[in-house]
Amino acid sequence: MAEITNSEAVRFCNEKVRTVADRFAQLYYAAKAVADEWTANNLGTLFVSGEGPVVDGSATDGRHPLSADDVTLVIVRCNELVADLEANSNAKLNTLMNVAVNPQR
Numbered sequence: 001m002a003e004i005t006n007s008e009a010v011r012f013c014n015e016k017v018r019t020v021a022d023r024f025a026q027l028y029y030a031a032k033a034v035a036d037e038w039t040a041n042n043l044g045t046l047f048v049s050g051e052g053p054v055v056d057g058s059a060t061d062g063r064h065p066l067s068a069d070d071v072t073l074v075i076v077r078c079n080e081l082v083a084d085l086e087a088n089s090n091a092k093l094n095t096l097m098n099v100a101v102n103p104q105r
Contacts, residue, residue, distance in 0.1 A: 017099060024096045025103030028085050031078035038075050047071045 004010070038044065052067030059065060085093040097103060 018101050021096045021099035022102045022104075025093075025100040028082065028093065028096070029103065029105050031081045035075055035078040035082060038078075044072065044075075 047068035049069055049072070050067075052070070053059070053065035054067070054071065056066065057063075085096070
């Protein structure tokens with residue numbers, strides 16, 4: 001198998017491919033940690049559908065206010081991401097981890 005030595009290809013791999021794999025892996029670990037904390041602490045009981053806003057200072061600092069549904073749906077997205085990457089014996093996750101240099105747990 002021929003080595004790829006083209007400087008543009010090498011730079012693309014080092015600056016783009018590896019860094020995006022790092023970000024994917026970091027997002028995976030963050031999503032898994034948030035979803036695990038949500039589940040372990042039964043936080044779903046604190047966010048009843050239709051309630052809100054969460055009083056987190058957003059009313060005075062310009063951020064979008066969070067409803068219980070907003071929070072719950074972000075957790076759903078976290079679980080979806082984790083499930084997708086872990087499907088089929090971690091096939092997608094393994095692809096990312098084989099390339100990532102700084103996946104950081």
